[in-house]
Amino acid sequence: MDQNYTCRDRAYLRGLRDGGMPVKQIVEKTGVSSSGVGKRALRVQVKKDRRMTLAEIIKNCADQVSICVIRNALHEGKLFNRVAKKKPYLRIEHVCNPLALASEYKGWAVEDYET
8 A cells, every 4th residue: 555545545454453453464464654553543542641651652552663753653643742731620619700700890881991
């Protein structure tokens, strides 16, 4: 297969990988590059746990892959080396306070705000 995969080809490769076939066998059977097969599975694994470090990702990989290959695959999927900070959920007070403030100044005109 060439690098310009059709939808059918991609679905076939995805099915083989999701079915549990090792990347090495998929490469032998279809002739695609091994990095192309594992990239999707790698991104899915990382999206499940966004707090995994690169070392943990490498440890969980079934195939021996270099750090650069994994990093580049993640960058292609718009996954970079930072994780968003966990933020607390909004409480009822957080929602009600701005609403109370807005309802207090509801009848004001633009000129009232300037003074």
